Every structure is written in C-alpha cells, then in structure tokens.
Amino acid sequence: MAEYETHEHDVLVVGAGGAGLRAAIEAAKAGARVGLVCKSLLGKAHTVMAEGGVAAALANVDDRDNWRVHFADTMRGGQYMNNWRMAELHAKEAPDRVRELEAWGAVFDRTPDGRILQRNFGGHKYPRLAHVGDRTGLEMIRTLQDTAVHLGIDVHMECTVVTLLKDGDRIAGAFAYDRERGRFKVFASRAVILATGGIGRAFTITSNSWEYTGDGQSLAYRAGAALQDMEFVQFHPTGMVWPPSVRGILVTEGVRGEGGVLRNKEGRRFMFDDIPENYRTQTADNEEEGWRYVQGDKNARRPPELLTRDHVARCIMREVREGRGSPHGGVFLDISWIKSKISNAPEHIRKKLPSMYHQFKQLADIDITSEPMEVGPTTHYVMGGVRVDGDTQMSTVPGLFAAGESAAGLHGANRLGGNSLSDLLVFGKRAGEYAAKYANENPAASVAADQVDAAARSALEPFERAAREKSAEGPYQVQHALQEMMQELVGIVRREDEMRRALDGIETLKARAARVAVTGNREYNPGWHTALDLPNLLTVSEAVTRSALERKESRGGHFRDDYPDKDPSAGGFNILVTRDADGTMKVSRSPIVPMRDDLKQIVEENK
C-alpha cells in the first residue's frame, strides 16, 4: 500500500451536520476515540440552513400536546410507512434532546413566562416547533459544535470520503481526500457513522446545498448495505421561483405557520378546495377559523395551508397546470395580508421571519411585509436512505451506522416539517451511543492495502483520462444532464414510461461518467470533486427511479400519474435496493412489521 496519512479511531463520523455532531458528542462521552470528517468547513453543514424549528412535544404553548400526539402525527404524515419504533423513540425522546440543547447553551425564542416558544407547522396538531426566529439550524449547529470541540474530537474539515473500507463483512474504516490539497487520507475505525445528509443535488430545482450529492447512501450501498424507501423524495411546496438564479431556495413553512396564505392568480385561497379525508376533521373550513388557529385559539382548527407538504405541493402544481399560477410558474404566498388583522404587522413579520424578509428583499427585491411572494415546489428532502435498526441505527453491514437525513425509517412516505432537526438529535445520539458500544465490544478491524490502492487509483482516473484523451468530456455536463433528466422524468409527478426512459438515460450517463476527464492539479479542483461526486449522484438517482417504478401507487412524496390512488395492499411493505454480486441494483420488498397494540391504540385515539 502506498503511504498515505492514516488516522485511527474507535468511531469515525462522516458528516458534521446536526446528526454527525450529536453522534460524535455521544460517542466521545462514552469514552470512544472519535474522528469527525466533513466535506465543508465545520459549522457549514446543511443543518445550518434549517429555518423553522425543531419538533418536540414540550407542551409549552399548548398543554394538550404530548409524545402520543406527536407519534400519531408523525405516523399519519408518513402514511404509516414509518418504522414505528423509530417514530415512538423520536416522539418520546425529542423533548429531552431539546432541553439538553438548551442546557448546552442554545438560546431559543421564549414564551412570556420564559419557556421555550413553539410554533405551528404543517401536519403537527399543536404548536410544537421550538425555534430561534427562522434561524434555528444556525443556533443548533453553534451549540453542538461548541459542545463537541470541548470533548476533544479529532476534526478533519474539507475532507471527502470516497470509499468505505471493509474487513470481511464488517466495516474497517474509510478512504478520503482532503479538498484543499487533494491528498489522500486513510481512516481505520472499528465503527463508522454516516451522517452525510440528503440527495437534493440529483435534481435541478432544489433547496439543498452543493454537499447533498447522496454520498452516504451511495457509500453504504457500495459497501453492501440496503437502502430503503428511496422513492419517497419530498418536494417542499414553497421554494423561490423568481429570479431564475435563486429558483429552488427554500421559503420556510414558518411563513404559513405565522399566518401566510396561498393564493392563485385570481386571488383565491385554493387550499380550501381539496382537503384530504384523513385530515378533514382537523382542518378549518373557513378563513376566519384558520386565522384564529394561527393566533393560538385552541378551539380552532388549522388552516389548509398547514396540511402536509406532499399535499400542498400537489395543489400548487394543479393550480399552475390549470393556468391559475403566478407569472413565473408558481403561486402567491402572502404574509403581508395580516396587516388587516394586527396593527404592527410589518414589524411582527420582520421579527418572526427575519431571514425570509432579507432573502426576498435582497434576492428578488420583494418586501414581504407589503407584497406577496411567488413560490413553487422544490426538491427538499429524502425520506428514504440507509436501512437501519430503529434502536441502534446500525445498517445491515456490521459496524456501519447511519443517522439523520442519510438514514431511512422515521418519516415513512412524507416527513413533517421540524421532524428532521429532532431526528438528528434523537438518532444522532443513539447512533453515537451504539457505535461506541460496538467499537468497545469488537476488536480493531484490519485495513486491506488492496482496497486502499484501488480506491486511490479510481479517484485519480479522471486526471489520467485527461492526459490520454484530449477531447474527453468534463464532469459538469454529465451532472447537469442527470439533474435535468431526474427533474423532468422522476420529479413530483411520475409515470412508468418516463421512468423507464430515465433508467435508460442513467445507463448512458453512467457510461459518460466513467469517461469524464479533469484537467489541472489536485489542489482545490472543483472539477475533480464533481467527477468524484458523479457516481454517488448516479447511484441514488437509479435507486430513486427503480424504487419509484416498483411502488405502483401514490403515497406521501411519491405521486404516480398512472397510479394516482393509494393502494392499501402496497402499505404493507418497504422497498429495498441492494447491490447484487454482479454489481447490478436489485429491488425487493420487505414486509413492514405490524405495529405494537399499544401504539395502534394511540393512532386510533388520535384519528
């Protein structure tokens, strides 16, 4: 094996967002030697962009809230495809994780009597999102990072893992390159936790940052782990649509939680036109009641703008398709209308939604305190991911764990807003705890020289191709073609014939990706980085497409134009993809374990 910088850890955490940091803290507290690797600078993970808040049944604003209601809301939102054990642990443990964050120094917004303030969000029966204005993720990352650095965790910033290393069946570590110098690093580790976030960059219109190229899902898949429910991609209803350079940037659901309403070009609040049967009893049937709800009236039901994201996104698409959209292909989201209800509306909006105010002022020259915003769906989140055990977060590969957005299970077919930040805290902690336990109970694995050499050779190929073939294609064209194709053929509305075309397209793009070349040297070379991201984007795109073909129904984030209804018989299984011995992707169905009786009763009681 060539000589590379080598590090040894008990637990290696890949990713320094909320899930990775929380996992690293827990593993370090358990006495493990912890390494933390992240693609960008520490503190710049995607979690920092989270706006609306973290969901936890603290019952600070509405004392009717408790873990049972949160559990039932999460299961209903996920259309009962969730790993119910994870939904149970999440609902029970989220309040403690939020209070712990507060004890570590997070400064939440407050109720008049000094408790953590909670706001309304789609699909949550009661105000449940602990928040810091619309900058909750920033505060969360700051707090977790402060806590982590004081525990002596070994941090490797701007370092990208490209391959997981194995010793027989179990995990042995990871192979990475440092982005600044382009040098390789070998991490030998008894346990590895993937906390790499989502896959949004497989699509053109997305709220996700450049880091979200599906690395964790793809690394796990290539290491032999199963991916689950990859068809369930969340298209958030409200992304910016104008100007084109900012298309897809998120407009937080907090706008609707604070009273923002959706209107079509005729000025009609179209969300009242289509209220799903399973939410009818919980949804206001007139505008006045909806307003009373956002003002905290416990006898009012929530406005239809706060229905689940999958439903709101489809209603927006319907308005646009039927010619009632806004000038730039979206609809109008208006918070300025609350001036007819409260006297200090502009000041109130700027206080509750400071980032949104600045975002629209600076990027679109719109003052949201006096004008409506134009919004439309944007690829936001993936509910699917690495299949894990609900209690321990271990994947189907011994010693390999996953937490946060890279893992599957908690959210089922559709995630409720706010349930991601709480997911990171609850299951980040659990992953850290159980990875440290695994490392403690298992001997060190050995790193095989041939695996390291093969990984290094493969990583350098794009440079060698440039030297060999002067006219070889660059990585950006392939990336762009993939994003356009996924957006068009496997996006918010899906059909069999289009997805078959996408599969053919993915094969063609795989062949092109295998021939891309990059010039220049290894020091901070974004073309090279993109060339190395491509296989991951292609793997997750194929997993999404094959899983979406297999699910012949519409449910949650997955909508099939050719199967527009929910099929009760399809509610009994998750879809898995695994890598076959010949390297092809295999799709299978895994029956969902029936829910425990006590949990079933909670679901019934909360219908």
Ligand SMILES: Cc1cc2nc3c(=O)[nH]c(=O)nc-3n(C[C@H](O)[C@H](O)[C@H](O)COP(=O)(O)OP(=O)(O)OC[C@H]3O[C@@H](n4cnc5c(N)ncnc54)[C@H](O)[C@@H]3O)c2cc1C
């Ligand atoms: C604009 C926006 C607003 C949101 N608002 C909310 C909200 O209000 N409430 C809520 O619950 N959810 C919200 N979400 C969703 C939520 O923020 C994310 O799901 C969550 O932050 C994901 O956290 P994570 O720890 O799993 O991953 P991330 O925070 O993305 O961290 C991923 C980490 O992995 C690293 N990484 C990736 N690949 C590699 C690799 N190959 N090698 C090394 N490191 C790697 C990255 O550098 C990064 O450090 C929002 C999302 C967006 C985009």
